[in-house]
Amino acid sequence: MNFFDLNAWLGVWPFRSLRDNTPQTLLARLQRAGIKAAAVSQIEAALHRNVQPANEKLAEAVEPFEKQLIPMATINPRFPGWEEHLRRCNEVLGMKGVRLFPVYHDFAADGIEARRVVGACAERGLIVVMPHRLEDARQRHWMDPGQTLDLNQVANLIEAVPGVTIAVTNARGIMGSALWQRQELRKKNWVFDLSLAEVHYVLHKDVNRMRELADFIDEGGADHLVFGTHTPFSYPSAARVKAAVLPVEPETLKKICWGRANQLMRLEMPE
């Protein structure tokens, strides 16, 4: 089984020292967990106003690892000229997707800025990835807003922008999220990664809500799942453990762990 990690990172988080955050060390760490390739962006771009220098740095850093590390552009739709950033990242630097940070770049995930940039990504056929959280808010530094992405807003965004492909990473509460609860969105093109979700048991006093991903899959959600780890913030093997106990057939597991992300990013990487 091959694993493609839709949720990996390079660079620096200002509030905690991360290890294995360079291309070489990240790859080695992922390979230790049996993960062959990953989509990456620069962490610090989430906190920069002008994100393009970080995008340029990313493209240069991953160039020697083009078969294993797939660069994702960070776009700040509140910064003048973001359209040019997007064009250059896609057409010149060859980036296969975009990461957006509504919390850190201070815009609503269903607001006009988000709709414009997501619409532009849809026109280019680029997946848009939005982390639900970068770090656990309960340990937030006082300079970190410590808020999670509003999934109701993400649901509104998916409904509002035709042709969009959205991935929400590092989320909990997938079953109860608006993306799943709003039935009209179930046929749309969106996925969650499994990096922070549990599978067969979570603490819940409602016995109908104690199976998270297992229930999600039982209700038909397997098509909305992809493999992701949130490395180097998180331990990569935690995601491998989740994948190991997912209640799906082998062919479905292959899609979750490799095929779906490749398809959504139009990578055509051989398995």
Place this chain on the structure above:
Amino acid sequence: MMELDIEEWLRYPKIDMHCHVWNLANEQEEQVSSEQLILSGEMLGITEFWCSSPIIGGLIASVEAVREENNTILRAIKRHPQHIRGMCFVIPGHYQMALDEINRCLDSGMIGIKLYNQYRINDPAVFPVIELAIERKVPILEHAGYLHAREDLDSQPLISHGEHFAEVSARYPEAMLIHAHIGGGGDWEHTVSAMRHGSPNLYCDVSGSNLDDGQVEWAVAEMGAESVLFGTDGTMTGSVGKVIDATLTEEDKSLIFWKNAERILAAQGARPTQPREVVA
């Protein structure tokens, strides 16, 4: 770096010393819930769960309400004696009635004490509970975390953290004290480092939904592998995965997954419900 064999590590035997079963609407629901817990554990190599049913939110509930929560645990033990063990929840401010409840639960087969955030671990109101735990040779697991955001402290003003544990550990070095879930929210680096000079009987557990890389190694570096316990607090795959992935020796992981909990049980003359060699 050598690739980890995840499947092999999933078969490795584990004792989850921090988990819960709940006081639900009826016994049928309690059975469904505990069976699902055991099933999920079997997939991960977890052979036994040390469970409690604490009253949360800092609520000073009645002694009767506390007793009812503990009866839930006793029912779960009776249903699943091979998989579920009990941690007796009490509110230390109930004083003699709390001590009586601990004795009742331990005499009924529970193996430890669970405290939540009604009192900090270093509050003198907790000292009689600690002294009884020493006498009965059982561990105390207390809900904990170094919270500093205003919104978090407002909701849990009396939550304990590493500095409180270190203080009590110095006062009662023979007490087996367990700082709960270093992955349960809050600054885990701070709370762990505060316990670096604690007695050999001061422990932390790695449970919680926070899967920050380096967490387990930090606990081992600061407190020693003999002082770090495996628990999930319901984060089943995440907690297993963080220990598997930690850059530690196999012996360190063996201590965390099994041997440290086994040593805590041995202090009171107890053993794991299933021998390690049978499940390995």
